[in-house]
Amino acid sequence: MNSISRRKFLKITGFSVGAAATVSALSPIINGSEKINKVKVKGIQKIPTYCDICFWKCGAIAYLKDGQLWKVEGHPNDPLSKGRLCPRGTGGVGAHYDPDRLRSPLIRTRERGEEKWKEVTWNEALDYIATKMNKIKTSYGPESVAFFSHGIGGNFLKHTLKAFGVNNISAPSYAQCRGPRDVGFELTFGDGVGSPERTDIENAKCLVLIGSHLGENMHNSQVQEFANAVQNDSTIIVVDPRFSVAASKAKYYLPIKPGTDIALLLAWMNVIVKEKLYDVDYVKKYGFGFEQFAAEISPFTAEWAYTETGIDVELIKTTARVMAMNKPATLIHPGRHVTWYGDDAQRSRAIALLNALLGSWGRKGGFFFPSSYSIPAYPYPEYPTTKKEKVDNPDNKYPFAIEEITTGIREATITGNPYPIKGWFVYATNLLHALPNEEETIRAIQNLDLMVVVDVIPSEIAGWADVVLPESVYLERYDDLHASSFKETFVGIRQPVVESPADQKPNWWIAKKLAGKLGLGNYYPWEHVEEYLDHRLKAAGLSLDQLKKEGIIRGEKQPLYIEDGIEPEFATPSGKIEFYSLQLSNAGFDPVPKYTKPEEPPAGYFRLLFGRSPVHSFSRTQSNRILMDMMNENEVWVNSDIANRYGLSNGMYVKLKNQDGVVSNKIKIKVTERIRTDCVYMVHGFGHNSKMLKGAYGKGASDAQLITKYKTDPIMGGTGMNVNFVTFELEV
Amino acid sequence: MQELTTTRHNLHIDPSMTVWGWEIPVYLFLGGMVAGMMIISGYFLFSKRYRETNCACYTLPLISLILLSVGMVALFLDLEHKLFVWRLYTTFQIASPMSWGAWILILVYPVIIANLLMGPPPFLANKFPKLNNITTFINQRPRLIQNIGVANMLLGGLLGVYTGVLLSTMASRPLWNTSMLWVLFLISGLSAAAAFVHMIAKNVKERELLAKADNGFLTIEIFVIALMLIGLLTSTQVHIDAANLLISGSYAPEFWVFVVGMGVVIPLIIQLLAVNHKINHTPIAPIMVIVGGLILRFIIVSAGQYSHWLNAHFK
Amino acid sequence: MARFGMVIDTKKCVGCMDCVVACKTENNVPEGYNRDWIVTAANGKFPDIHLEIQTQRCNHCDYTPCVSCCPTGASHVEDFGKIVLVEHNKCIGCKACLAACPYDARFIHPDGYADKCTFCIHRVEKGELPACVSVCPTHCMYFGDLDDPNSEVSKLLASRKNHSLIPEAGTLPRIYYLT
The missing domain is CATH 2.20.25.90 (ADC-like domains)
Known part of the structure; x- marks a missing residue:
């Protein structure tokens, strides 16, 4: 030019x-x-x-x-x-x-949930909270305040609340998301898959996705690796009742009947064991209880699985053989949001076992050994010892729970057992969309003496708070250091890029100020978070100045696979990969996963499935005007035969009614061939009814609203949510 | 079954194109009718009918100027970047019908005004007495008058053709992409103008003549419409789809009832009866022709925008 | 002189719309408007379905009806890379170019002028990739000189099955889709 x-x-x-x-x-x-x-x-x-x-x-x-x-x-x-x-x-x-952002601290003036507020100063808001917290502490003990938090931003508040004596701290990411997977893998390998997952997708020669819709689900590194796997002509097998984007990249697509995944997994393992296609040396070297396992799965043939899953016998056998052919670089992806049917830990364990059979744990193209940059914690004073057990899992009801169960805390808040919960702190998680059965959540909230929400947007849960604290968005604040376990070690910094547009404050400031009000100032030996960050970085031989400039500092490369000389250790009771789990059988559970038939939908009803859009995160981004412009409402996917039968056409609005008579907001119909006839699908996160969330208000429908029923996993307390059925209400 | 979805949602583009609303059809119609009037008036000058004092060639120029200016206002209203309208006249883009149109309009005005000045209406003549000098000047020169007539016919023809070419050069819109479109718009402009003159003519012979001419134009228009549709129907699938928008699709009722029925066939029958002295001349038939011509522009502009390439979003 | 074009690998594309978002922020495309967009076509009967996802935008055609119809010369082909652009302060907003584009790739910017993809010429001039290409998490988009047989785009077109959009409209589009 x-x-x-x-x-x-x-x-x-x-x-x-x-x-x-x-x-x-x-x-x-x-x-x-x-x-x-x-x-x-x-x-x-x-x-x-x-x-x-x-x-x-x-x-x-x-x-x-x-x-x-x-x-x-x-x-x-x-x-x-x-x-x-x-x-x-x-x-x-x-x-x-986002014009809908929370701008200044709010204190409720009318009934909870009416969303009537007065704007107050930070001082007033924090004084109010501190007074109420101290009251709860005096009457019930500090354990009666619970904290729900999602994301790294909650770290400082967590610190303040722990210093106060709070021990009931939970996030929906366990019992409403990846919990069953982590438990299933822990039970098998003695270790979870972590976040970001330790999946070596790009090196997999065969990648199996079970209900996992990478590409629509935009876990960045995984999608990038998935695209590489596609480019490398890796054989992709997708199991999903819906023809997902991932399914379109697959060589084998298995249109499974919802809720029958365990039958398929058992049949796959049956074929692989019967035809001796598994990694014999690997299983011999690292496996425990293989013989009992083999005996347990022997009845579950592909022919049997066909009747349950609806998947062709030959397709089951072929895919099993293809997986085996590519071992150990065959990755059966553990998924992430896996709270589906209430037997999810066992399904995840079946996935773990299939991976174990193929020897992919610890192998290139399977599961690598992650490592993280070592940065010492800040030397804070010790937290006070809590006198009471946590409330979420009384009497070890869910014996293999490895994290706190949100719904357990909610239950205790409703019942007052084992002891009353009187205060909720909610950080950056919209519990009304994240937890099943929102009516129970609201009932729990009505029992509270204090309900505080810290967030950047006025989510539905904020509408139920007594005090709402507006947080600066990530581009306006410092946060804790980021040093995830992954393929490479690194440390990253979040630092302010712009100033907050109004009276929003960063979480560290809120946490520190609140600690001051609660007389816990000694837990904050630093004045500004920069001191805290610099202190931690100096202890790791780095400095804040350097990290602020570079953003990310990478550590040395670490070995990733058994092939690199890593000797795997399995933190299971046997010290091996547990094909047969004695700890499960001792606790009264199946030592090898067993299949139970899913409940059939009533006539005229369809199983409600939900998933992700690539342009939204949970229910937290629908008012982001850029992302809203990409997708401003969700649609309900309906198979075209069903649509014909019910007189539904593309673009028309309906309401969905579930088995308990709960009716959704209006939602647009997407008539499609891309889904089975026994289920419908929608993207999670829409259907906001918080009036303050103007941009997203009333757009699309919320699956959470329709999830009145849930099935709790007896092993670990996760809430299976794909157990609701809906029908169409045509008058909108 | 093919399921096609797009995330695009541009205003007036999606789900189907509606970038041109009422302004462009109004402009195209008025432009076409003025073109017809210029041709008729020019013909009267050329054929020396202007010697009859009640000749329409003395009333048409002023009406043309008014109608054309209304059309220009509509055209201006359609522009989205109005302050930059002067940019039209800093360049001549030879491949752009719209540029041609802008310049044709620049030439059309003086030609109509020349015709007007042959017998300016009293209010003008009284206000600007000097105009009488020009009028006298022109009227003393029969050859000049004939030349003004030729210029009016020529530029009227260009204007009429241009209203069709503006659309027909757009290969992107299958319905417009037919070379019959300019013929259709020209003939429709002529028939509307003839109908108009027929309606306002003070001279009995002129009225008869225009009624007959209009019958001719309307008859030709039927063939032009037929040829246009046949041309589309014998072309590619997208053109067939486009033709079917008018023949049996979402625009069919308006097209058959208002354009073909009430705009051409029925007035043709009425006027055939009138010229054969079976019934009296009434303004009914001319009004139907004129309204039909306007609706034709609306339908063609709207359906044309709607018409698109097969799987325009995808292949 | 280069003749820029794009090659998009539909095998890798997941339709995540990152290209669309990046275009929005990079070029300040106003809310409600798209310079690029995602089209998804599913063919077949469940479960035997073929899905193709395409990221679409102005095709920067070799034959440019949008340029020839422009009465003011606002719509033009740049020398640099043969990129089709609109000069905002020459545009009168007559919308002829919107109607002339078989891809409906143009729209009227709220400020009144015709707007569309610029191939991020402001970035390309500096040797950067267009924003959409530069962010794509699946690396499914390629940008380069179609006239240079050694460019990545030329090599991909030579080695992989591909098609362009509505070639029968005759505008010689310069965005190709690998299948």
Whole structure:
């Protein structure tokens, strides 16, 4: 392009030549966070941070143009994002600009849930909270305050509450999401799969996805690796009642009847064992109880599984053989959101066992051994010892629970047993959309003396709070250091890029101020979070200045596989991979997973399935105007034969009614061939009814609203939620 | 079964194109009718009918100017970047019918005004007495008058053709992408103009003549419509689909009832009876022709935008 | 002089819309408008379905009805890379180019001018990739000089089965989809 037309172009797009010149020089990443918005910086500034639109915590670089937040890109040095964010991360600027954000602290003026507030100062709000907390402490003990928290942002509040004596701390990410998987794998390998998962997708020669819809589910590193696997012609097998995007990339698509996955898994293992296709040496070396296991699964042939799953006998056998052919680089993906039918820990265990048969645990193309950057914790004073047991799992009702059960805390709040819970602190998790049966959640809230929500947007749960504390979004705040276990070790920083637009405060500030009000100031020996971060980094031989500049510092490469010389250790009772689990049988459970038939939908009803959209995280991004522009409502997927039978057409609105008579918001019909006739599907997170969430209010329907029924996993307390059935209400 | 979904949601583009609302059809109609009036008036000048003092060539120019200006206002209202309208006249884009149109309009005005000045209406003549000099100047020169007539016919023809070419060059819209479109718009403009003159003519002979001419135009229009549809129907699938929008699709009722029935066939029958002195001349038939012509533009502009390539979003 | 085009591997694309979001932020595309978008086509009867996902945008055609119909010259082909652009302050908003595009790739910006994908010429000039290409988490998008036989895009087109969109419209589009 000649210089004249170039200048012309610059003029057209409104770029000043000066600004363009600034960027065209390969400008180093500069650290401008201190000066942002105080002195308007001309031109482009790049400030590294890490994303918070989901929990993956991808390294990012935020761009400012003339002091205004412009865009966010992936951090090229980040092992998670590899320089490329997912659409939600790319749309992260919308979180800062969201006009529906909470702006100042609010105290409820009318009944809970009426969303009537008065704006108060931070001092008033925190005084109010501290007074109530102390009252609860005096009357019931500090354990009667519970904390629900999601994401790394909750760390400082957790610290304050622990210092106060709180021990009931939980997140829906366990009992409403990945809990059963982690328990199933722990029971088998003595170790979980972690987050980010230790799945070596890109090196898998055969990748099996069971209900896991990578591509729609945008766990960044996994999607990137999935695309690489596709490019490498890895054989992909997808098991899903819905023809997902992942299914379209698969060589084998198994349109399974919902709820019958264990039957398929048993049949696969049956074929592999019967035909001696498993990794004999691996099983011999690392396995425990293989003989009993083999005997237990011997009745479950492909022919038997066909009658349960509806999947062709030959297809079951072929896929089993293909998996075996590619072992040990065959990865049966453990999934993430796996709280489906209430027998989820056993299903996850079956997945673990299938992986074990093929020898993929610890092998390239299977599950690698993750490692993390070692950064010592801050030397805080010891927390007070709590006098009471946690409430979520009384009498060890769920013997293999490995984390606190949200719904257990909710139950205790309702019943007052084993002891009353009188205060809820909720950080960045919309419990009304995350927990099944919202009526129970509301009943629990009505028993509280104090309900505090700390969040960036007015989610439904905020509507039920006594006090709402507006938090700065991730682009406006420091957070704790990020050093996940992954393929490579690294430490990343989140630092402010722009100032908060109103009276929002970062969580560390809120936590520290609250500690002060509660007389726990000694738990915060630092004045500013920068001191805390610098202290921790110095202890690891790094410095805050350096990390602020670089955003991400990577550690040395670690060995990943058994092939690299790692000798695997299994923290199971036998010290081996437990094909047969004595600890399960001792506790009265099946030592080898068994299949139970799923409940059939009543006539005229369809099983309600839900999943993710690539452009939204949970119910937390629907008012982000950029992401809203990508997708502003969800649709209910209905098989075209069913649609014909019920007179449903594309784009028409219906309401869904579940088996308990609960009726949803109106939702658009998507008539499609891409789903079975016995179920319907919708993307989770829509159907907001918080009036303050103006952009998202009333758009689409909420699956959570329809999940009145749930089946609790007796092994670990997870709530299986795919057990609800819906029908169509045509009058909208 | 193919399921096609798009995430695009651009205003007036999705789910189907509606970038041109009422302004463009109104402009195209008025432009076409003025074109017809210019041709008729020009013919009267050329054929020396102007010697009859109640000739329509003395009333048509002023009406043309008014109608054309109304059309231009509509055209201007359609522009989304109005302050930049002057950009039309800083360039001539040879491949752009719209650029041609802009410049044709620049030429059309003086030609109509020349016709107007042959016998300016009293309110103008009284206000600007100097106009009488020009009027006298023109009227003393029969050759000049004939030339003004030729210029009116020529530019009227260009204007009429242009209203169709504007759309027919768009290969992206199968319904428009027929070379019969300019013929249709020209003939429809002529029939509307003839109907109009028929309606307002003070001269009995002129009224008869225009009624007959209009019958001719309407007859031709039937064939042009038929040929246009046949042309589309014998082309590719997208063109067949486009033709079917009018023949049996969502635009069919309006097309058959208002354009073909009430806009062409029924007025043709009425006027055939009138010229054969079976019934009296009434304004009913001309009004039907004119309204039909307007609705034709609305339907063609709207259905044309709707018509698109097969799987336009996907292949 | 280069003739830029895009090659998109539909085998890898998951339709996540990152390209769309990136275009929004990079180019400040106003809310409610798309310079690029995702089209999904499913063919077949459950469970035997073929799904193709495409990220679409202005095809920066070799034959440009959107340029020839423009009465002011606002719509033009840049020398640099033969990129099709609109010069905002020459555009009168007549919408002829919107109607002339068989892909319906253009729209009227709320400020009144015709707008569409620019192939991120402001980035490409600096040797960067267009924003959509640069963010794609599946690396399914390729951008480069179609006239250079050694470019990645040319090599992909030479080695993989591909198609463009509505070739029968005759505009010689420069975005290709690998299948």
